[in-house]
Amino acid sequence: MGQTPITFIRQVLALVIYPDLISCINVPDDVKKRAQDILNACGGKSAGAYTGSHGIDMIRKNVANYIKNRDGYDSDFNNICLSGGASAAIKYVMELFCNNPCKKSGVMIPIPQYPLYSASIAQFGLEPVGYYLDEDNNWALDVSELQRAIKEAESRCQVRAIVVINPGNPTGSVLSPDNVKTIIKFAKEHNLFIFADEVYQDNVYPSDMKFVSFKKVMMEMGSPFSEMEVASFMSLSKGYMGECGLRGGWMELVNMDKDVQAHLFKAISSNLCPTSLGQAGMDCVAKPPAPGEPSHERWLGEKSAVLASLKSRAKLAADAFNAMPGFKCNEVRGAMYAFPRFEIPKKAIEEAKKQNKAADVFYAFKLLEETGICVVAGSGFGQKPGTYHFRTTILPQPKLLKEMLDIFKNFQEKFLKEFS
Ligand SMILES: Cc1ncc(COP(=O)(O)O)c(C=O)c1O
Incomplete structure (x- = not known):
């Protein structure tokens, strides 16, 4: 999608994978030090070695520290597990709920939802x-x-268990602290484990809104809520980093039953370890260059530029869809997607039936074939019966996104003419 990678992350990774560069390349000293610290913390002082199964201890400690600074509550590094993307960690925890001897275990998931959840549940x-x-x-x-x-x-x-995705994929929503509180109370009342999917925690756009973690709200609510079991997930793929191919993630297990956590960690260890480069990327997220360090200004400038551009693209997309006939799109407050609702004329619904396709799938295919624009039909995420949506991303760079939205508008006008 043309997003410029964060220089600090890429420089550290380059030195971690090829340590000979540390002594001969012209990069800031904090980059060299970070790469050396990571290498020293790797078994065998090489990124090619297996690491600890739950991640490199030094990085787990940096993650715990990051969470403590974010929430204002202690975090124990023994409860942090690094993973090959958030997906791996989510699946490890989800698997704990199988084999219920009494009755099948149910997991509450939002509709619409990111399909990893319905797939893992199945x-x-x-x-x-x-x-x-x-x-x-x-x-x-x-x-x-x-x-x-x-x-x-x-x-x-x-x-x-209940899954909550905040900020939301595909909805682009951001939950208010009050809304999070309500969910925690509900989960307590029904004794539910909370999956807090917080991979988009850096992607909140309105100036008067802020990401608040489930853990923070729960701790603020005090006992008995502060004793509830939660797993929170974070990813290298989202935020300002966008390094989805590196496969980095972490989870924090809050108040998990100690015996269960021991079994979970044992099960995870059979996968050996998450990728060392994904872990190194997570280290840069958990412990970015601090003010006063040589890489700080550049890191902050690049991070702020990516987030500012996403914010303006979020508005651009929602405004453009709201200007199209038959469309209604909520403000994109977080994450990286717009999920507009749109009308499909009766004639098009009939044509879709003839082709044995859901009406929104018919629309998405027609859009793809006529314009080259690829969106995901709302039925892929779930939607209220009788409503139609699709998800599109705001990730293309501004010029391409504008061009895409113009082409989309022409398509929609033509589609309505053809089928009304
Ligand atoms: C809500 C949500 N959770 C988890 C993931 C998976 O992220 P990762 O690339 O870290 O596995 C995604 C990816 O799109 C996502 O949107």
Whole structure:
């Protein structure tokens, strides 16, 4: 998508993978020191060696420190596990819920949701329990809908966990602290484990909104909420980094039952270790160059530029969709996606039926074939019956995004003419 990588991360990675460069290349001293620290912390002082199964201890400690500074509450590095992207960690924890001897375990997931969850739930023989996000209220989470969903699921499974994605994929929503509090209370009432998918924590765009972690809110609420079991996930793929091919991630396990955590860590160790370069990338995220260090200014400038550009593209996309006939798009407040709702004329719905396709899939294919623009139909994420959506990303650079939105508008006008 043409995003410029963060120089500090790439320089550290280059030296970690080819340490001979440390003595001969012209890069800032803090880059050299960081690479050397990471190498020293690697078994065998080489990024080619297996690392500890749950990640390099030095990096786990830096992550714990990052979380402490973010939330204002202690974090124990023994509860941090580095992973090959957030996906791996999410799946490890999800797998804990299989083999319930009494009744199938149910996991509450938002609709629409990022399909990793429905796929993992199916893979581990669990039961999905969907709860709808409130599109008319900027995709907020409504407790009466959570109550409806859990009640409806009681006969088919024992609901044991809830997944919350904040900021949201595909919705672009950001939960308010009050909304997070409501979810925590609901989870407590029903004794649910919380999967807090917080991979977009750096991607919050309105100046009057801020990311707040589940852990922070829970700790602020005090006992008994501060004793609840939560797993929070973070990724190198999102934020200002966008290094999704490196496969870096971490999870923090908050208050997990000690025996369960021991089994989980044992199971994870059978995968040997997450990639050492992904871990090195996470180290740069957890401990970026501090003010006064040689790389700080450049790092801050690049990070701020990426986030500012995403913010303006978030507005550009939502405004453009809202100007198209038959479209309604919520403000893109976070993450990297717009998920507009749109009308499909009756004639097009009939044509889709003839082709044995869902109407939104028919639309997405027609768009792809006629313009080359690729979006994901709303049915891939789940949507209220009778509504149609698609997800598009705001990741293309501004010039390309503008061009794409113009082509999209022409397509939509032509589509409406053809089928009305
Ligand atoms: C909500 C959410 N969680 C997790 C992931 C997976 O991230 P990773 O690349 O770290 O595995 C994604 C990727 O798009 C995502 O959108």
